Amino acid sequence: MNEVKNRSGFWFAVKSLVSGLQLTWKHFKNAKNRRTPEYVTDKNYFNQPDGLVTLTYPYEAIPVPDNGRYRLHNEIDDCIVCDLCAKICPVNCITIESVKATEEIGMTSDGTKKRLYAPVFDIDMAKCCYCGLCTTVCPTDCLTMTPVYDFAEVDIKNMIYHFTDLSPEQAEEKKQLLAKQQEEMAAAKAAALAARRQG
Amino acid sequence: MLAFVLTLVLLLSIVIVLAYAERKVAAFMQDRMGPTEAGPHGSLQAVLDVLKLLQKEDIVPAAADKKLFKLAPILIFAAVFAGFAVIPFTPDLVPAGIGIGVFYLLAIISLDVVGLLMAGWGSNNKYAMLGAMRSVAQIVSYEIPAGLAILAAVMVCQSLDFQEISYQQGALINQFPGLEHEINWLFGIEALGINTTTIGGITTWNIFRAPILMVAFVIYFIASLAESNRAPFDIPEAESELVAGFHVEYSGFRFAMLFLAEYSMMVLVSLVAVILFLGSWNTPLPNIGPFSLAYWTTGTVGELSSILWGGFWLLSKTFVLLFLQLQIRWTYPRLRVDQLMHLCWKVLTPIALGVVLIAGIWRLLMI
Numbered sequence: 001m002n003e004v005k006n007r008s009g010f011w012f013a014v015k016s017l018v019s020g021l022q023l024t025w026k027h028f029k030n031a032k033n034r035r036t037p038e039y040v041t042d043k044n045y046f047n048q049p050d051g052l053v054t055l056t057y058p059y060e061a062i063p064v065p066d067n068g069r070y071r072l073h074n075e076i077d078d079c080i081v082c083d084l085c086a087k088i089c090p091v092n093c094i095t096i097e098s099v100k101a102t103e104e105i106g107m108t109s110d111g112t113k114k115r116l117y118a119p120v121f122d123i124d125m126a127k128c129c130y131c132g133l134c135t136t137v138c139p140t141d142c143l144t145m146t147p148v149y150d151f152a153e154v155d156i157k158n159m160i161y162h163f164t165d166l167s168p169e170q171a172e173e174k175k176q177l178l179a180k181q182q183e184e185m186a187a188a189k190a191a192a193l194a195a196r197r198q199g
Numbered sequence: 200m201l202a203f204v205l206t207l208v209l210l211l212s213i214v215i216v217l218a219y220a221e222r223k224v225a226a227f228m229q230d231r232m233g234p235t236e237a238g239p240h241g242s243l244q245a246v247l248d249v250l251k252l253l254q255k256e257d258i259v260p261a262a263a264d265k266k267l268f269k270l271a272p273i274l275i276f277a278a279v280f281a282g283f284a285v286i287p288f289t290p291d292l293v294p295a296g297i298g299i300g301v302f303y304l305l306a307i308i309s310l311d312v313v314g315l316l317m318a319g320w321g322s323n324n325k326y327a328m329l330g331a332m333r334s335v336a337q338i339v340s341y342e343i344p345a346g347l348a349i350l351a352a353v354m355v356c357q358s359l360d361f362q363e364i365s366y367q368q369g370a371l372i373n374q375f376p377g378l379e380h381e382i383n384w385l386f387g388i389e390a391l392g393i394n395t396t397t398i399g400g401i402t403t404w405n406i407f408r409a410p411i412l413m414v415a416f417v418i419y420f421i422a423s424l425a426e427s428n429r430a431p432f433d434i435p436e437a438e439s440e441l442v443a444g445f446h447v448e449y450s451g452f453r454f455a456m457l458f459l460a461e462y463s464m465m466v467l468v469s470l471v472a473v474i475l476f477l478g479s480w481n482t483p484l485p486n487i488g489p490f491s492l493a494y495w496t497t498g499t500v501g502e503l504s505s506i507l508w509g510g511f512w513l514l515s516k517t518f519v520l521l522f523l524q525l526q527i528r529w530t531y532p533r534l535r536v537d538q539l540m541h542l543c544w545k546v547l548t549p550i551a552l553g554v555v556l557i558a559g560i561w562r563l564l565m566i
Binding site: 017020021023024025027028031034051052053054056 | 224226227228229230231232235526527529530531
């Protein structure tokens with residue numbers, strides 16, 4: 001009965017009104033502090049009980065985890081165009097066309113020889129489901145996930161990222177080189193075959 | 200005419216500051232940042248909002264009662280703005296120093312209600328209509344405790360002239376024509392024998408001249424929140440129920456007028472509260488022995504110093520009250536209609552009647 005009495009009446013109402021004002025005043029006073037954009041492992045991350053919680057996003061942002069899965073990036077210089085990523089992709093968002101090189105075209109940074117050109121290496125980020133399987137299978141670690149997550153586009157076509165380093169003319173040239181080499185090889189093979197038949 | 204322009208400019212600048220302060224204060228109390236982009240710390244936000252409103256299309260709904268719809272914002276703003284005519288801004292600066300200022304002010308801001316009803320009815324919109332009806336019911340009801348609280352102050356001061364009431368609440372009391380031989384006693388009780396006429400400062404503010412006016416001030420402040428449709432009495436424009444209340448159909452310049460009128464009303468009721476209860480343009484610092492702080496921070500009447508000091512004290516007190524209004528808006532939840540009426544008719548009005556009675560008796564102690 002006593003408890004009920006304490007929770008009503010004029011002075012209780014006044015007390016509750018004043019404590020409400022005190023609460024907002026406390027927040028107003030603490031508005032000079034502001035949350036800092038720190039990573040979750042930072043000592044301060046859970047240690048900012050008061051002050052403004054807003055981060056001015058485009059100017060500052062909480063860092064994303066290292067193993068976070070966001071926008072894909074392909075370092076085409078390191079890519080051996082093995083097509084593994086396109087094969088494992090569950091949503092078929094990676095499109096790769098390859099052209100065999102006529103000679104060895106260099107080394108990736110981990111020492112693998114590159115034998116294929118990629119006239120087309122497109123990733124459709126609008127289709128991508130950010131599962132990260134492609135980065136797991138990539139033998140040269142050239143396909144990685146970056147911490148970039150803010151890449152909305154007005155036109156959905158811009159969501160297709162082109163990673164090839166060949167212009168269409170260069171690609172055409174490489175194709176012709178390959179065709180020529182294959183012709184030569186076929187001719188040489190035919191000559192060898194003919195020679196063996198004669199011999 | 201000069202007074203008209205000056206008052207309008209002053210009012211517009213106060214409203215711009217207030218609109219910006221409202222957003223910043225709201226943000227800070229909710230741990231947000233508020234406007235940050237327009238100007239340093241977003242300080243140009245309110246100006247840009249006004250510019251945006253002026254560029255917008257002026258839409259008059261096809262089914263609206265066009266005459267009423269178009270006239271309403273003008274009437275609402277004119278009613279509120281006319282109230283500023285009798286507000287004394289400094290010891291010798293008042294746009295229209297008429298002897299029955301308090302009465303005129305109460306009468307003219309009641310016209311506001313007609314404008315609100317015109318806006319709500321003319322919009323031909325159910326939300327606008329509901330908002331207008333709630334607004335009218337609320338304002339008409341709360342004029343009673345507000346009027347009674349003002350009456351208590353008027354009874355203590357024995358004057359309806361805002362300027363005379365202002366002079367009474369400070370060390371300059373004997374400089375007002377007709378008050379040359381008036382004496383202020385501490386708490387208004389002559390029997391205590393403490394003469395505060397030349398001490399001035401906070402001791403001669405109405406809430407200390409007659410401490411019962413402290414109660415009247417609280418009643419007036421609560422009622423003034425309701426009269427300016429501020430939270431927690433904002434049921435006429437309850438965003439979550441009525442979209443925006445009576446001004447839901449307005450856009451562009453007409454909306455800007457309504458917005459301006461609403462904020463002007465806040466400023467006006469705060470100014471009236473300051474003038475009637477919190478010592479008007481008088482300094483809060485009293486004269487203590489050789490330190491005549493009251494005279495130092497008042498200036499000489501008729502010179503620039505008194506205009507600057509008077510304006511400074513009046514506006515800073517007003518802004519304290521305005522801040523309190525903002526804080527209350529972001530602290531308390533909205534009242535239900537029946538709670539609103541209960542508070543007005545069953546709580547505030549009886550107390551206000553009691554305060555009027557006690558104020559009358561107090562006046563007897565003062566002479």
